[in-house]
Amino acid sequence: MAARALAVIGDLRGMSPDYLRALYFTKYGVSLGVGIGVPLPILDESIMRSAARTDEEIFAPVLD
Numbered sequence: 001m002a003a004r005a006l007a008v009i010g011d012l013r014g015m016s017p018d019y020l021r022a023l024y025f026t027k028y029g030v031s032l033g034v035g036i037g038v039p040l041p042i043l044d045e046s047i048m049r050s051a052a053r054t055d056e057e058i059f060a061p062v063l064d
Contacts, residue, residue: 008036025062 012020019035042048 006036006038008034010034 015034021033023031023033025031040047040051042051
């Protein structure tokens with residue numbers, strides 16, 4: 001499985017706590033979870049069908 005990474009920079013003091021969470025991974029330690037919205041260009045109906053997913057259909061594994 002190919003992994004992907006997204007590098008971002010932000011001012012923590014100006015961020016909304018609604019999108020920040022403390023995380024703890026067993027045998028790894030403490031980390032910070034940040035919710036990031038990425039706009040998807042919807043150019044036609046077929047792209048819309050591909051992009052429209054429910055929460056149950058989204059799988060996001062944590063890889064180290």
